Amino acid sequence: MSLSGVGVSPGRAEGPRVVVATDLRKPDDQPVPADLAEEAGRIAPAAARVAARLSDRARSVSGDARSVVETTAAMAADPALLASAEQLVREQSLPAPRAVWEAAAKFMAALEAAGGYLAERARDVADVRDRIVADLLGVAPPGVPELTSPSVLVARDLAPADTAGLDPELVLALVTEEGGPTSHTAILARAMGIPAVVACSGVLAVESPGLAVDGAAGTVSPSDGSVRAASRKPRAEWDGVGALADGHPVKLLANVGSAADARAAADAGAEGIGLFRTEFCYLSAAEEPSVDAQRAAYAAVLAPFAGKPVIVRTLDAGSDKPLAFLDMGDEPNPALGVRGVRVAFDRPELLDRQLTAIAGAAADTGAELSVMAPMIATAAEARWFAERARAAGIARAGVMIEVPAAALCAREILAEVDFVSLGTNDLAQYVFAADRQLGAVAALNDPSQTALLRLVGMVAEAGAAAGKPVGVCGEAAADPGLAPVLTGLGVTSLSMNSAALASLGATLRAVDLPGCREAAAKAS
Incomplete structure (x- = not known):
């Protein structure tokens, strides 16, 4: 009986099954410490x-x-x-x-x-x-056991540090019951050329001696445990310059949410930051951080990219992203509620303080600053945000295109801002009326869907007409199979988790612009 999951790294392999130990159980709350x-x-x-x-x-x-x-x-x-x-x-x-x-x-x-x-x-x-x-x-932490022969690793999920330390010569394939296409398991498996399937429900219950894994099809089948590595993708090699084989530039940027993320992105060769998710700095805050506290937190993220482009997204909170100091109340449909920039419409001072802190952090670090707002729906909203950003001393302002209305009015929006960035995760959710966290409709949120790609093409065409950049910072940007299509549609930059940069950079170096345009025409 074959099981299905999400194929996240292509290749086929077959071998003995090795199950990774599960997480520790919750520790006891007794005895009460004496001191x-x-x-x-x-x-x-x-x-x-x-x-x-x-x-x-x-x-x-x-x-x-x-x-x-x-x-x-x-x-x-x-x-x-x-x-x-x-x-x-x-x-x-x-x-x-x-x-x-x-x-x-x-x-x-x-x-x-x-x-x-x-x-x-x-x-x-x-x-x-x-x-x-x-x-x-005083016990050993759970994790990958020491492998002595080639094996297929099976786990509920894999910790990033365990995945990073795997030996590709001994790990034939990876299969997890949980996880998703942007998990570190998926990203590192692609970078190392190890076939991998995630979100494969029921795989831990399979008791066969071995497993056969198809990382492209996303299938996992019982086997007799014999070792067969039918095909593997070579490990990625990239020189750190985002460009196609014919020299056409495509900036490869990083998505970050913390100083640690930024340092990892710089070490991985990112040409800049395409998305700094500032909500990371608020997650544990019981009250709104002061301007000075925000400035210091942002500066720590910007510092590794002094002299390089950094795009900071203002607070993307509210509704399904609750923050303790924002009393948003209950909403019948959170995905369509007060979130992103909409939080600031009734509380503009919240946005103004954040913009002041962001501008200060850029001055402290020398990063080439841009800011962008999430959940923009109209040109009027884009104008409102751009005016506030420039009043705070930030010269370059843009917006996220993640609402279908914004994609359809991209020309009007680009007349108000300096650039746009497509958030394909949310855009797909709204285009297909399919909750991106619901497994039953996951297939509709596939970024290669024709309707989504046509919207991307419309926005890219509007950007070219205005002479302004159009980036992608959603899950689609890190997909080696989709990046050439996005480039062929006219996207000028791709922003992703830093661990995906080398694989993506190597993929683009193997294709030219005519080939990308041909792929785009077929896909959309």
Whole structure:
């Protein structure tokens, strides 16, 4: 019986099945620590040891894998996570392992509520949680067992640090029950040329000796355990310049949400930041951060890209991305409610303070700053945002195109702003009336759907007519099979998770502009 999932890295392989250990169970909340201050004091040293071990692992690998492990190491030392755990020890008399577990749960819940890319980062937090808890308990953390022969790895999900440390000579294929196309498992599997299928429900219940995996078709079948590697994609090689084989430029930029993300992106060779998700800086805030606090947080992200282009997206919150200090109330249909720039229409001072902080961070770091607003629907809204950005001293303002109305009125919107960036994740959701977090309609959110590509082409055509850039910063940008199509439609930049850059850059170097235009014509 064949199982179906989401194929995220092409290739076919067959071999013995090795199951990766599951996460740690929730630690007990008893006994109550005798000395709360002493118990709270155990947390930071444990996190430091975890971060040090991850940093050591990062130095043993290179490229995309190193960037991912360095990001995980930075998360292990996150002062907000540690402070939250220490507070739980002192105020709720929890043992340190349980306090770390509960503190991580708050961060994970906020990420999962955000959906899309942010939701998949919750797995990274779980990995850090398990490592710190294991250190506090004095036990080995869950993870990939030591492989002695070529095998197919099967897991509920894979932690990014474990995925980054895999030996492609021993790992024939990867299969996970959870995860998605923008998870680190998917991104690193593509970069390493390992066939992979994610979101394969029921695969952990398969008891056959081996598995046969087709990473292109997204299928997994029982096998007798014999080793057969039918085909694998070569590992990506990229020189750090975004261009086609004939020299046509396509800027390859990074999506980031934290200083650790930005450092990893710089190390991976990103030509700039195409999307800085500022809501990451707000996730654990009980009240709106001050302008000075925001400025410092943004400067930490911008610093690795001094002298390079950085696009900062203003707060994308509200509705399905709740923030503690924004009382948005209940809405019958959150996806169509007050979110993104709409939050600022009734609270313009919130946006003005953020723009002031962003402008200050750019001045502090020397980054070439642009700002853009999410969830713009009309040219009037684009004008309103651009005027506020320029009043804050920011010369270059753009908007996200993720509402179908904005795509249809791209010419009018481009008359008001300096650039646009297509958020294909949300745009697909609205075009097909299909919740992007609902598995039952996942096929409709495939970014290669004709209707979505036609809208991308319309926006790119409007950008060319206005002489203004049109980027893509949604999931589609990181898809090696779709990037040439987007380029052929007229997209001028692609922004993605840093671990996908090398694979994407190598893909584009193998095609020319006429070939991309031919692919675009066939697809749309």
